[in-house]
Amino acid sequence: MKTIAVLIDFSVRSEHAAKYALHLAKKIKANVLLFNAFLVPSDIPMAVAQVAWPAYEYEDIKSAAEKSLQEFCDKLKHGLKEKPLPGAFLPAITCQCEEGTVVKTLSALEGHKDIILLVAGTHGADAITTFVLGNNCLKLIDDTRIPLLLVPENASIKNLDLIIFATDLNLNDVNYINAIAGLAKEFAADLVVANVNPETGSDTKHGQSEQAFVQEMTQKVKYERVSFRSISNQNIKNGIAGVLENEKPGLLVMVHRKNNLFDFLFKSSVTKKIAANTTVPLLVYPYPLTTIPLF
Numbered sequence: 237m238k239t240i241a242v243l244i245d246f247s248v249r250s251e252h253a254a255k256y257a258l259h260l261a262k263k264i265k266a267n268v269l270l271f272n273a274f275l276v277p278s279d280i281p282m283a284v285a286q287v288a289w290p291a292y293e294y295e296d297i298k299s300a301a302e303k304s305l306q307e308f309c310d311k312l313k314h315g316l317k318e319k320p321l322p323g324a325f326l327p328a329i330t331c332q333c334e335e336g337t338v339v340k341t342l343s344a345l346e347g348h349k350d351i352i353l354l355v356a357g358t359h360g361a362d363a364i365t366t367f368v369l370g371n372n373c374l375k376l377i378d379d380t381r382i383p384l385l386l387v388p389e390n391a392s393i394k395n396l397d398l399i400i401f402a403t404d405l406n407l408n409d410v411n412y413i414n415a416i417a418g419l420a421k422e423f424a425a426d427l428v429v430a431n432v433n434p435e436t437g438s439d440t441k442h443g444q445s446e447q448a449f450v451q452e453m454t455q456k457v458k459y460e461r462v463s464f465r466s467i468s469n470q471n472i473k474n475g476i477a478g479v480l481e482n483e484k485p486g487l488l489v490m491v492h493r494k495n496n497l498f499d500f501l502f503k504s505s506v507t508k509k510i511a512a513n514t515t516v517p518l519l520v521y522p523y524p525l526t527t528i529p530l531f
Contacts, residue, residue: 237266237267237328237350238264238265238266238267238350238351238352238529238531239266239267239268239269239348239350239351239352240257240260240261240266240267240268240269240351240352240353240354240355241268241269241270241271241345241348241351241353241354241355241382242254242257242268242269242270242271242354242355242356243271243272243273243338243354243355243356243357244270244271244272244305244308244331245272246272246304246305246308247357248389249357249358249389250356250357251308251357252357252387252389252391252393253355253356253357253387254268254270254308254312254355255312255315255393256355256387256391256393256517257353257355257385257387258312258316258327258329259393259394260353260355261327262324262325262326262327263395263422263423264419264422264531265325265327266327266352266353267327267328267329267330267350268312268327268328268329268330269330269331269332269345269348269351270305270308270309270312270329270330270331270332271331271332271333271334271341271344271345272301272304272305272331272332272333272334273333273334273335273336273337273338273340273341274297274298274301274333274334274335275297275335275336275337294335298333298335301333302333305331305332305333306331308331309329309330309331312329313329316329332344338376339375339376339379342376342379342380342381342382345382346380346381346382351382351529352382352383352529352530352531353382353383353384353385353529354380354382354383354384354385355384355385355387356376356384356385356386356387357386357387357388357389358386358387358388358389377492377520378492380522381522381525382522382529383519383520383521383522383529384519384520384522385517385518385519385520386517386518386519386520387517388515388516388517390515391515391516391517392486392515394486395423395425395486396419396420396423396425396486396487397423397425397426397486398425398426398428398483398484398485398486398487399416399419399420399425399426399427399428399485399486399487399488399489400428400429400430400479400480400483400485400487400488400489401413401416401427401428401429401430401489401490402430402431402432402476402479402488402489402490403429403430403431403449403491404431404496405431405442405445405446405448405449406491406493406496407448407449407452408491408523408524409429409449409491410449410452410453410456410457411456411528412489412491412521412528413427413429413453413457413462414456414457414458414528415521415528415529415530415531416489416519416531417457417458417459417462418530418531419531420459420461420462421459422531424461425461425486426461426462426463427459427461427462427463428462428463428464428465428483428485429453429462429463429464429465430464430465430466430467430476430479431446431449431464431465431466431467432467432469432472432475432476433446433466433467433468433469434469434470434471434472446464446466449464450464465479467479480516484516485516486516486517487516487517487518487519488516488517488518488519489518489519489521490518490519490520490521491520491521491523492520492521492522492523493523
């Protein structure tokens with residue numbers, strides 16, 4: 237059974253991310269796994285030699301984390317059972333605790349072959365550099381092999397009506413677009429594939445790349461509500477920001493490759509300001525993926 241995993245640290249932000257994930261799960265008929273990475277003192281770097289912490293202290297910390305997570309899980313289950321629509325799919329909600337930092341415990345999640353999406357909440361003050369589960373959002377993006385959905389704390393929980401997929405015209409993106417089209421179909425949402433064109437004139441190298449990309453997309457993506465949009469702007473950051481401001485999509489999707497458009501955007505203080513002030517959740521696909529999960 238396909239599953240959505242949610243990173244939980246018991247904050248209001250992670251609770252909001254869990255509710256957002258639950259809304260998606262009901263729509264795509266997936267279960268939900270609440271995942272908490274807890275730290276013991278020996279996980280924290282020290283300037284002096286590491287101290288061997290007593291086994292009973294580890295057990296106490298683990299027990300407390302498991303208890304808090306189970307209470308969180310029960311709370312979410314209770315809310316799920318309130319006024320369900322007749323015949324509506326009700327996801328099974330389970331929980332799991334692992335010792336260590338979030339990034340170091342990713343392998344525990346990646347071992348679950350049913351997990352198609354990893355969800356985490358972000359701070360509104362600085363959604364890129366300040367991550368609710370520690371200041372390691374960028375490292376999480378780099379290390380995860382599961383599609384990662386970052387949910388701003390002020391993101392509305394509602395049905396998707398518009399999804400924007402930002403592309404740098406790499407033909408491999410078409411495979412990811414095909415996967416996200418499955419999510420768009422569940423919501424009957426419009427899927428706009430957007431590319432920022434920094435060049436002027438029609439007969440350009442960029443224009444030729446656009447034509448090849450659109451042709452590939454048209455052949456492989458079988459979804460009637462998908463379209464391509466070329467955005468003329470010499471500044472890629474401003475081009476993406478303009479789309480988000482004008483269109484107000486329910487979801488922004490990008491593929492994370494080293495030295496690509498995503499890296500260019502997220503190393504920019506301008507983009508950090510965009511992420512801090514937008515309510516748009518961001519879905520990051522790792523690259524490459526042997527198998528792209530389907531919704």
